[in-house]
Every structure is written in C-alpha cells, then in structure tokens.
Amino acid sequence: MNNGSTHISFEMLDEMVLLDAFIKECLRMSGGTAFMLRISTQDVVMSNGVTIPKNGYVCFNIQSHNRNPKLFGPNANSFDYKRHIRLGMKLSDASLANLIWGAGGRICLARLYSVAIVKLVMAILIRNFEFFPNYRSQRNSKSDDFDTSHYAILSDRNKTSGLYAIQRPWKCS
Numbered sequence: 001m002n003n004g005s006t007h008i009s010f011e012m013l014d015e016m017v018l019l020d021a022f023i024k025e026c027l028r029m030s031g032g033t034a035f036m037l038r039i040s041t042q043d044v045v046m047s048n049g050v051t052i053p054k055n056g057y058v059c060f061n062i063q064s065h066n067r068n069p070k071l072f073g074p075n076a077n078s079f080d081y082k083r084h085i086r087l088g089m090k091l092s093d094a095s096l097a098n099l100i101w102g103a104g105g106r107i108c109l110a111r112l113y114s115v116a117i118v119k120l121v122m123a124i125l126i127r128n129f130e131f132f133p134n135y136r137s138q139r140n141s142k143s144d145d146f147d148t149s150h151y152a153i154l155s156d157r158n159k160t161s162g163l164y165a166i167q168r169p170w171k172c173s
C-alpha cells in the first residue's frame with residue numbers, strides 16, 4: 001500500500017492478500033457468530049440414533065466445525081493464516097468447510113460489505129500505527145528513553161499482556 005496515498009480503493013483492498021487471510025483465520029478461530037440456530041421442520045433420526053423431533057431446536061456449533069482437523073488438518077487448532085492462501089480461499093468466499101459466513105439460504109447477507117469494511121479499517125490502522133504485543137516487551141527491546149506522549153495505549157502499560165500502538169510519523173487518513 002502506498003503510504004503517501006490517502007485513498008484506498010476496492011482494487012487495493014483486493015490486493016491485500018495477507019490481510020485477507022489473516023482476518024479469515026481470526027474469524028475461523030474465534031468468529032463473532034458461534035452458533036447457527038434452527039428449528040427442525042420434521043422428525044430427523046441422526047446417525048447415532050438420536051432423534052430430533054419436529055419443531056425441536058437445533059444448535060450447530062460453527063466454531064467447533066471450523067476447528068475440525070478433518071477439514072483443516074492436524075494444525076486445525078493453530079493460528080496459521082497462510083492456510084487460506086494455500087487453499088486458495090479468500091475472506092469473502094463462503095464454503096461448507098469454513099462456516100464463518102454461515103451457509104445455504106441463511107448465509108450472511110452483508111458478507112461482501114463486511115469484508116470491505118473490516119479490511120478498510122485494518123488497513124487504515126496498520127497504515128497509521130505500529131503495533132506491539134505489550135508495553136514492557138517494547139521497553140525491554142528498545143531504548144528506555146521512549147517518548148510515550150503520542151502512544152495510543154490499547155492496554156494498561158503496566159501489564160505484560162494486551163496490545164499497544166505507536167502512531168506512525170506520516171499523516172494520512
């Protein structure tokens with residue numbers, strides 16, 4: 001991304017392949033929608049013998065599905081954003097193997113809109129701030145005479161966890 005430019009086009013968002021895969025992996029591992037709730041329209045006998053009666057509630061666990069080693073391999077529980085690049089899957093792609101957007105007739109109506117907004121916000125943040133895992137690790141790794149006046153602290157600086165950000169020197173929106 002051109003740091004001097006203030007404009008981020010759809011084409012530029014589309015070229016952000018690593019960010020795309022990173023957000024997809026975040027949603028795979030801890031997506032906002034954990035369950036899909038349905039009401040059964042008829043009696044259904046499952047392969048394990050359990051019967052779901054007509055009008056019974058069925059709750060499908062998206063997060064468990066999205067961490068299934070049969071679908072995502074032995075490292076299904078690990079954060080490996082490049083898996084989506086290897087699989088040739090983009091953030092906006094919906095598939096039965098990855099239910100971050102749901103599936104079928106009730107699939108997320110705002111999927112393309114959400115992808116554009118999330119990537120845009122992330123791109124603006126990354127362009128304007130440098131992120132560090134926590135304040136102490138940064139203090140230990142760099143010199144102690146940091147000018148902290150312009151820090152956007154996203155966590156308590158005395159804690160060893162959380163995230164904090166330093167505004168980059170150039171001005172852009």
Ligand code: HEM
Pocket residue numbers: 027031032033035036037099100101102103105106107108109110111114118
């Ligand atoms: C990253 C953001 C989002 C994620 C991960 C997400 C995910 C989902 C999922 C998994 C479903 C399916 C639920 C089900 O089958 O029971 C869904 C449905 C839906 N989403 Fe989203 N969503 C997001 C953002 C949005 C936004 C911003 C809007 C509205 C502006 C929206 C509108 C809807 C609607 C209306 C449905 C129901 C569609 C239907 O039942 O026909 N979503 N979303």
